[in-house]
Amino acid sequence: MSFIADKQTLDDLSLLGKYNAGSIFSLFNQVHTRGAEKLLDIMFRHPLTEAEKINSRSEAFRYFGEHAAIFPFDEQQLNSMEAYLEEGGSGNAPLVYWQVGRKKLMELLVKEDTYSLLVEGMNTCINVLKCCAGLLKQLEKEGRDTNSPWEKWAAAARSIIEDKRLTAYDTAERSVFQTAGLHYLLTHVFQSRLKHLLELTYEIDVYITVSGIARERDFTYALALPKGKNILVAEGVRHPRVEKAVPNSIAFNGDSNILFLTGANMAGKSTLMKATGIMLYLAHMGFPVAADDLQFSVLDGIYSSVNVPDDLNRGYSHFYAEVLRVKKVAEEVDSEKHLFVIFDELFKGTNVKDAYDATLAVTAAFTAFRECFFIISTHIFEVGEELKAEGDSIQFVFLPTVMEGTVPRYTYTLQKGITEDRQGMIIIENEGILDML
Known part of the structure; x- marks a missing residue:
């Protein structure tokens, strides 16, 4: 069985792309030969789905990391x-x-x-x-x-x-x-x-x-566990493309399968979610990851919904495109696959009331699928208060904003709980937009 990561996910996480200087592929594409570049591309397009093979490849990389060698061929x-x-x-x-x-x-x-x-x-x-x-x-x-x-x-x-x-x-x-x-x-x-x-x-x-x-970048090597273990424990997670990134730690298991993430704009929610998705994708390749430590049960795939575009050719609005994306993920989750799912600001293409109701209903429904892990972010923090009734299956975390006068400062460090931070108008005022108008 092949590891699942569709085009939307690959694009959201900027995983592929030889000619995309910001892609994760480009980060590792410093090989010396054309044949190695082809092999690297194959590895990126076909992550592994067996713990033994993943760990074997990781050990090979670890060996060369501990026994530094210069590629001796022209x-x-x-x-x-x-x-x-x-x-x-x-x-x-x-x-x-x-x-x-x-x-x-x-x-x-x-x-x-x-x-x-x-x-x-x-x-x-x-x-x-x-x-x-x-x-x-x-x-x-x-x-x-x-x-x-x-x-x-x-x-x-x-x-x-x-x-x-x-x-x-x-x-x-x-x-x-x-x-x-x-x-x-x-x-x-x-x-x-x-x-x-x-x-x-x-x-x-x-x-x-x-x-x-x-x-050079102080990456480490993950330990892959059999699918049945149903755990994911990561310490010091950071985005491999962000210099001096602030590390965070996350953990999932069958009894706690949803991370409900709140925080203001620019607090780092999207970066954290992408960093986690990239980490897991690279880990299934047996590649080094931007984390201090990672142990994970092998998954069947990753789905993300970060930058869902509208489709003018089909007449799809942004909201309807979001709905179709959630439907696609729901179908995959319901087929008993072990998946890691990222939803960045569910239903942001509709009004606040519908977004509230839909986010609440969908998040609550996902608690039943204990073989899958979810990170769901939202600005509608009121949803979190309602979701607390679902028990311990949902972890509530936030990325805080520290106000220094009228200027927001972001720590990028996860804390437990739900934040009510909303600095949209402050940022607009700080940029002098209203004065211009």
């Missing part, structure tokens, strides 16, 4: 090697020998460059293998080639480098016949093994790069 050489293998020979050996011989003849007759390009690609491949040989010696000396994330890479490299068929071509000068033989060996006999070695090399690139970013 990006251009790896790209050239990949292109050479993709364009390389196929078919039987006599056909390959004939094709190489023909390329050499055309070079001599009409100065065609296909033979020289073939030799160049072949030499690049050999140089990469020599780099692998040097790295293998270093890993063996340090004892890292076994029982570590290097183990699969080392085994793949060793299976090629130690093959005696390669030693016959270990010479600076090669005849056309030798060139054809080596070309056949690399692009036919060893082709699948070489491609596998490249894939593992790209994986190492991701491990080294991501763990380095985690070390």
Whole structure:
């Protein structure tokens, strides 16, 4: 089963986007190779849903975080090697020998460059293998080639480098016949093994790069628990894109599955909700997270409703788009999935009375779905007073505003309870809008 995160959620949390400088993908996309970038994209698009696999990947990242390494390969050489293998020979050996011989003849007759390009690609491949040989010696000396994330890479490299068929071509000068033989060996006999070695090399690139970013930013690694545990405990949660972010701690379990969040505009509600969603998404990828500690039961997916747009083509108002979003989430929750749900200011597209009634009814209904966890924020703090009758399943927290004269200051630190802070008019007055009018 695939981890669920639809386009709305991915956009709300700014998770994907190579060309979006503010995306979480861009934060980690500092890899050295094109192949590693492709692998990183795959990891972002396909979070894991098994605790064992999540923890295994986290341990690999943790290893490279504790054993700092420099990626030892040249990006251009790896790209050239990949292109050479993709364009390389196929078919039987006599056909390959004939094709190489023909390329050499055309070079001599009409100065065609296909033979020289073939030799160049072949030499690049050999140089990469020599780099692998040097790295293998270093890993063996340090004892890292076994029982570590290097183990699969080392085994793949060793299976090629130690093959005696390669030693016959270990010479600076090669005849056309030798060139054809080596070309056949690399692009036919060893082709699948070489491609596998490249894939593992790209994986190492991701491990080294991501763990380095985690070390620089003081990210940590989560512990994934089986789905049946039904808990989520996070300490020191912060948004990975916000410098000097104020950390907060949250916790959910089957008996307390809703966080009801109040606070004024600019108090940090949306940032906290996005930070939590991003943290859980990265945790299911096995990636480092912006938190001091995280233990979580594996979920089936994440749904968010932060920036729900209207749809003029379909004639949907902002409010109706919100209603459809809540309906979609309700259907998923009712299908017995384990989900993490973020609702930022439910029903803000309608009047206060309808928003009050709808927020109260929907939040109360969600208390019954104990396998799912919810963060629901609102400006309508009066709803909270009514929801207290639902018992301990709802946690009431707020982000406070401290008034210094007529200027609001935000602590961004969660407190228990419900706040009645409303500074909208104060901000409008401070900006001098009324004086202008």
